[in-house]
Amino acid sequence: QVQLQESGPGLVKPSETLSLTCAVSGYSISSGYYWGWIRQPPGKGLEWIGSIYHSGSTYYNPSLKSRVTISVDTSKNQFSLKLSSVTAADTAVYYCARPSLAAAFENWGQGTLVTVSS
């Protein structure tokens, strides 16, 4: 059974870069799927950030595209998120997720709260 686990700093200063990693177990990233990052500000709804294929092909939410980089490391079976020039508006729980064959996100990590504050 596939499991995803986010990790990274819980506190980031304004204007700096947020960096998170999603470690995948129970499934090889190289086997397929577009792996995704989704975030949720406290008390608010869900926002898709972007997705990556094991080949490195990426798609980003246009609203974040200028600040987002998603990368994959198949040797470590993990993928990562970088969000630059963060502000308080980027404070959120960040989830990594894998879609099912039908493209909806079936498997999710537990999420990690990242707070942007000086």
Next chain:
Amino acid sequence: EIVMTQSPATLSVSPGERATLSCRASQSVSSNLAWYQQKPGQAPRLLIYGASTRATGIPARFSGSGSGTEFTLTISSLQSEDFAVYYCQQYNNWPRMYTFGQGTKLEIK
């Protein structure tokens, strides 16, 4: 960009009764529509994909319908564990774009 609008924002229903949640897309998404359930402090859980197909392990009291721009999630007889926030999501242009609705909070009446 496709905008997803859910209604109502909050729905109060008594246990054992039926709940009907709506989701509207600003343009057609065919049947590329999913529903998620989220409880406090937890990640979202996939309930329905393809507008009407239940995900693995989802009870039969959850059903989805609709296509194009109008979608409905129905919970036939509410159990205590069903009170949560529900999100719809379109993936008509995946993996290039996914959009979520703003959520409907289902609360106990």
